[in-house]
Amino acid sequence: MKIGSFEELVLLAVGSLGDEAYGVSVKELLKEKTGKNPSIGALHSALYRLEDKGFLESYEGGATTERGGRRKKYYQITSEGKEAIKEVNKLRIEFSKNIKGLNLGLDEF
Amino acid sequence: MNSKKTTEPPKWADRILKAFCNEQVIETLQGDLYELYNFRRKLGSKLSADVGFVFDMLSVIRPFALKKFFISKNSSSMSMYKNYLKVSWRNLLRHRMYSTIKIGGLSIGIAVCILISLFVIDELGHDKDFPNVDQLYRLVNVWDQPGQVEKWESCQPMIADMMKSEFPEIENAGRLIPYSGWSFAGSNQVRRAGRLQNAYEEGFAYMDQELFEMLGFTMIYGNRSTALSEPNSMVISEAKAEKYFPGENPVGKMIILDEQEDRPWTIGGVMENPASNNHIEFDFLLTLTSEEFWKGEQTSFCCSNYATYFKVDKEADIHALEKKLAELYVSSYVPYLQERGDVEADDVGKYWAFLLQPIQDIYLRSERIHDSFQHSDIKKVWMFGSIAIFILLLACINFINLSTAKSANRAKEVGLRKVVGSFKSDLIKQFLTESTFISLVAVILGVLLAWIFVPFFNTISGKVLIMPFGTWWFFPSCLLLALIVGLIAGVYPSFYLSAFRPIEVLKGKLSLGTKTSRLRGGMVVFQFTCSVILIVGSMVVYRQMSFILNKDVGFSKEQVVLIEGANTLEKRLELFQDRLLKDPHVLNVTASSYLPITGSKRDLNTFWKEGKKKVDKGIGAQIWRVDDDYINTLGMELIAGRDFDKTSNRDSASLIINETFARELGLDSPIGARIVNWQSWTVIGVVKDFHFESMRGEIGGLGLASGRFGSVVPVKIKTEDMKATLASITAVWDEFMPNQPIRYSFMDEVFKNMYEDVLRTRNVFFVFAVLAIIVACLGLFALSSFMVEQRIKEISIRKVLGASASLIFTLLTSDFLKLIGISLILAIPASYFLMESWLEDFEYRTNLDWMIFCGAGCVIVVIALLTISFESLKAAFINPSVGLRSE
Numbered sequence: 001m002k003i004g005s006f007e008e009l010v011l012l013a014v015g016s017l018g019d020e021a022y023g024v025s026v027k028e029l030l031k032e033k034t035g036k037n038p039s040i041g042a043l044h045s046a047l048y049r050l051e052d053k054g055f056l057e058s059y060e061g062g063a064t065t066e067r068g069g070r071r072k073k074y075y076q077i078t079s080e081g082k083e084a085i086k087e088v089n090k091l092r093i094e095f096s097k098n099i100k101g102l103n104l105g106l107d108e109f
Numbered sequence: 110m111n112s113k114k115t116t117e118p119p120k121w122a123d124r125i126l127k128a129f130c131n132e133q134v135i136e137t138l139q140g141d142l143y144e145l146y147n148f149r150r151k152l153g154s155k156l157s158a159d160v161g162f163v164f165d166m167l168s169v170i171r172p173f174a175l176k177k178f179f180i181s182k183n184s185s186s187m188s189m190y191k192n193y194l195k196v197s198w199r200n201l202l203r204h205r206m207y208s209t210i211k212i213g214g215l216s217i218g219i220a221v222c223i224l225i226s227l228f229v230i231d232e233l234g235h236d237k238d239f240p241n242v243d244q245l246y247r248l249v250n251v252w253d254q255p256g257q258v259e260k261w262e263s264c265q266p267m268i269a270d271m272m273k274s275e276f277p278e279i280e281n282a283g284r285l286i287p288y289s290g291w292s293f294a295g296s297n298q299v300r301r302a303g304r305l306q307n308a309y310e311e312g313f314a315y316m317d318q319e320l321f322e323m324l325g326f327t328m329i330y331g332n333r334s335t336a337l338s339e340p341n342s343m344v345i346s347e348a349k350a351e352k353y354f355p356g357e358n359p360v361g362k363m364i365i366l367d368e369q370e371d372r373p374w375t376i377g378g379v380m381e382n383p384a385s386n387n388h389i390e391f392d393f394l395l396t397l398t399s400e401e402f403w404k405g406e407q408t409s410f411c412c413s414n415y416a417t418y419f420k421v422d423k424e425a426d427i428h429a430l431e432k433k434l435a436e437l438y439v440s441s442y443v444p445y446l447q448e449r450g451d452v453e454a455d456d457v458g459k460y461w462a463f464l465l466q467p468i469q470d471i472y473l474r475s476e477r478i479h480d481s482f483q484h485s486d487i488k489k490v491w492m493f494g495s496i497a498i499f500i501l502l503l504a505c506i507n508f509i510n511l512s513t514a515k516s517a518n519r520a521k522e523v524g525l526r527k528v529v530g531s532f533k534s535d536l537i538k539q540f541l542t543e544s545t546f547i548s549l550v551a552v553i554l555g556v557l558l559a560w561i562f563v564p565f566f567n568t569i570s571g572k573v574l575i576m577p578f579g580t581w582w583f584f585p586s587c588l589l590l591a592l593i594v595g596l597i598a599g600v601y602p603s604f605y606l607s608a609f610r611p612i613e614v615l616k617g618k619l620s621l622g623t624k625t626s627r628l629r630g631g632m633v634v635f636q637f638t639c640s641v642i643l644i645v646g647s648m649v650v651y652r653q654m655s656f657i658l659n660k661d662v663g664f665s666k667e668q669v670v671l672i673e674g675a676n677t678l679e680k681r682l683e684l685f686q687d688r689l690l691k692d693p694h695v696l697n698v699t700a701s702s703y704l705p706i707t708g709s710k711r712d713l714n715t716f717w718k719e720g721k722k723k724v725d726k727g728i729g730a731q732i733w734r735v736d737d738d739y740i741n742t743l744g745m746e747l748i749a750g751r752d753f754d755k756t757s758n759r760d761s762a763s764l765i766i767n768e769t770f771a772r773e774l775g776l777d778s779p780i781g782a783r784i785v786n787w788q789s790w791t792v793i794g795v796v797k798d799f800h801f802e803s804m805r806g807e808i809g810g811l812g813l814a815s816g817r818f819g820s821v822v823p824v825k826i827k828t829e830d831m832k833a834t835l836a837s838i839t840a841v842w843d844e845f846m847p848n849q850p851i852r853y854s855f856m857d858e859v860f861k862n863m864y865e866d867v868l869r870t871r872n873v874f875f876v877f878a879v880l881a882i883i884v885a886c887l888g889l890f891a892l893s894s895f896m897v898e899q900r901i902k903e904i905s906i907r908k909v910l911g912a913s914a915s916l917i918f919t920l921l922t923s924d925f926l927k928l929i930g931i932s933l934i935l936a937i938p939a940s941y942f943l944m945e946s947w948l949e950d951f952e953y954r955t956n957l958d959w960m961i962f963c964g965a966g967c968v969i970v971v972i973a974l975l976t977i978s979f980e981s982l983k984a985a986f987i988n989p990s991v992g993l994r995s996e
Contacts, residue, residue, distance in 0.1 A: 022137075022141070023137065023138075023140075023141035024141050024144045024145060024148075027141075027145075039164070039165065039168035040138075040141055040142065040145060040165045040168055040169060041165070041167075041168030041169035041170065041171050041174075042168060042171075044134070044137075044138060044141070044169060044171075044173070044174070045171045045172075045173050045174075048134075048173045049173075060137075063140070064144075066143065066144050066147045066148075067139075067140035067141075067143050067144050068139065068140070068143040070136050070137070070139050070140030070143065071136055071137070071140060072137065072140060073136075073137035
């Protein structure tokens with residue numbers, strides 16, 4: 001299934017946040033890593049799409065005073081989601097390998 | 110933690126959020142938004158958190174979050190809107206001529222509106238870009254005597270420092286000398302030290318380091334806080350730096366002005382090129398640090414030559430400060446006057462006031478303040494703005510008139526829609542959609558038109574406008590314009606059309622639009638009233654213009670070449686003049702910096718009759734240093750006494766005065782009278798009054814004193830061979846000044862330039878008048894041809910029964926001519942009052958006579974008649990069988 005570049009970033013962020021992935025935390029992580037500040041609407045829109053596609057699953061969690069007593073919606077990456085990330089990365093690495101003189105620097109990780 | 114305090118985002122935004130979002134998402138979304146809100150609230154102000162909340166709220170209005178209700182309802186009404194657009198499109202295509210007129214008229218109106226808006230935005234944007242612009246003020250002197258109020262900007266040299274040290278509200282103060290001809294201010298010959306070739310440059314002014322910092326010019330090289338702090342330092346603009354020091358950092362390098370090698374100027378910095386929308390627009394700023402133009406000048410109250418600017422504390426009460434400034438000023442100025450025995454000392458205490466004029470107001474709101482800057486006028490901006498709106502209204506009226514007139518054609522559709530279940534509200538929606546659609550098309554065309562005509566508009570308005578396609582606000586405001594115009598133009602027709610009763614309409618009872626309804630007539634009257642006013646306006650402006658240009662100004666401006674920048678000749682000036690006189694093409698030569706043209710050098714002095722200095726009030730008059738051939742060369746008329754004596758030196762203290770000055774001095778026999786300013790003079794002649802400033806103001810007092818120096822050499826030449834004359838003058842100049850290219854202009858052209866703003870107003874008026882007439886005629890044409898279409902059967906029957914072509918023509922045109930007549934009756938008094946008030950600004954003005962109104966009336970009647978008769982004549986000569994065939 002197709003995945004857009006912003007969706008991919010959101011997916012990666014949700015995956016790397018583990019059990020702590022909900023709207024605000026994903027937004028903060030994206031802001032920290034990419035330097036761009038996605039609007040909360042765009043983010044939720046992407047989260048819903050990813051859930052529809054089956055890459056994410058959600059469950060409802062605790063409320064705090066800061067949230068005016070509203071519950072959080074936590075997201076978790078599914079196995080399909082992980083598969084999608086794998087596929088995207090595979091494609092990228094395959095292409096990048098063919099660029100002469102480009103050192104991907106994968107050993108660093 | 111106080112939970113109440115932490116969750117207070119704007120309620121209205123929260124309500125919108127709830128209204129839009131479905132239940133599945135609202136809980137999490139609201140939670141996230143609140144969390145973000147509180148996060149921002151901790152970081153910054155409530156305002157920024159509120160704004161952030163509103164943006165977040167807007168960002169979540171997306172399909173995933175919307176209630177089902179919006180999505181489902183949207184999709185069904187969407188298809189209705191599609192149908193409305195389809196029907197509108199078909200209607201546009203079916204009546205091509207009417208559609209073209211509707212859309213064409215509207216797009217002309219919109220194009221005018223866009224151009225004028227750009228003009229207005231540009232005018233209003235002057236002097237807004239300085240840092241802390243709200244705190245910057247210019248000090249304006251006010252002489253507030255009942256019946257004799259005067260305002261001017263120039264202050265004595267020490268006022269800036271005096272006020273700054275006395276009042277803590279004044280954070281900073283700085284001075285400026287923008288007056289052309291004041292030492293190096295204005296224009297000079299410029300060369301880089303070490304080079305020979307001079308170039309002529311304009312845009313010099315003196316400025317304090319403090320003012321330079323206050324105005325916050327962006328620096329390319331050098332430091333803003335020290336650029337002008339050294340004596341003899343100067344700041345130049347980027348363009349001039351590139352000209353004289355290409356590819357180098359000019360800081361620390363030297364420049365020679367007017368060949369004065371003993372006084373080189375050091376470049377202290379390079380600033381960005383001055384913006385054309387600043388009133389302070391100079392390329393060369395010379396420092397005032399330790400500058401003293403004569404001994405004791407800086408500490409003397411004698412002379413006011415400094416424009417003074419303040420940076421005032423944000424909290425300061427400006428009115429109170431103005432009062433305090435005046436008190437302090439009076440308390441130090443009056444003793445100075447008393448010491449000198451000046452009779453004005455008491456009046457100064459009574460009538461002196463200060464005005465702190467915000468720097469942003471200088472360009473548009475300096476009416477009746479004497480200064481040396483170019484100004485526009487807020488009234489002119491309003492006038493142009495209202496003209497634009499009127500033309501747009503005219504175009505909207507075309508739309509309304511045509512839509513209601515052609516309602517019969519849409520009546521069946523309305524009937525049918527109602528029969529199959531359409532509500533009135535749906536029909537209103539339909540027609541509003543239609544008009545908005547049409548206005549959107551018109552806006553797109555209008556933007557294109559405006560874009561095409563920007564260069565033309567720039568030439569007539571003297572602006573450098575560009576279409577702001579790149580700005581974020583342009584397209585949204587165009588969209589808004591389309592909506593507004595769509596609503597204005599569509600609201601009446603949509604209510605009118607949607608009110609048809611289906612039974613009557615479908616029965617065919619409805620025969621609307623055969624006669625001009627009262628409303629439609631009223632609108633035509635309105636259109637033509639506007640057109641007539643604009644025609645009269647442009648005719649009056651045109652007349653006033655030619656009146657000024659052709660009025661006897663009291664000197665001869667034809668065949669006079671002005672050689673400029675001749676001050677560098679110094680002692681060889683006389684030799685140069687003699688050489689020119691030997692030229693057979695040349696009739697007369699003189700020299701002076703003072704010319705009867707606005708913008709040349711001026712020197713206002715106060716005079717008294719001798720021995721009355723301590724008794725009488727002083728009389729203000731210009732004193733001009735001119736050479737002995739001045740009156741001869743410029744063709745002024747000496748009405749009493751004699752001219753300067755060329756052969757001797759006896760006229761060093763002689764004065765030739767003009768009639769006004771003689772009258773103001775109250776001299777019965779002026780010849781031989783003795784008057785004083787800082788020296789005493791003997792009046793030897795009286796010259797007939799001539800206009801030495803724009804004709805807006807009265808002729809002031811003037812005295813001519815003999816003195817052979819000046820920067821301009823006016824040369825009176827013979828008419829025959831202009832080319833050869835100029836060539837031989839140039840040759841003589843090059844012989845004297847090989848390193849300075851000659852600069853000359855023609856006096857009649859310079860004179861014309863004085864009235865450039867009037868010329869521009871004339872052109873703009875003319876263009877608007879033409880546009881208004883075009884729009885009005887488009888409407889009239891469409892309306893008349895529609896009437897003919899509706900009455901074609903009536904006409905055919907009349908013809909069959911023997912009516913002549915002329916009778917039918919009269920029948921068809923008389924209705925419209927009546928309307929035109931009414932608009933003439935309305936327009937003539939209105940335009941009379943408008944133009945009277947415009948002419949009041951001029952001291953010397955043309956008259957409004959009946960010829961103008963007659964002319965305008967004839968023009969409009971002829972144009973209207975031509976417009977109507979195109980279709981009416983076709984109808985008058987129609988073959989009746991064609992009109993009756995279908996029955």
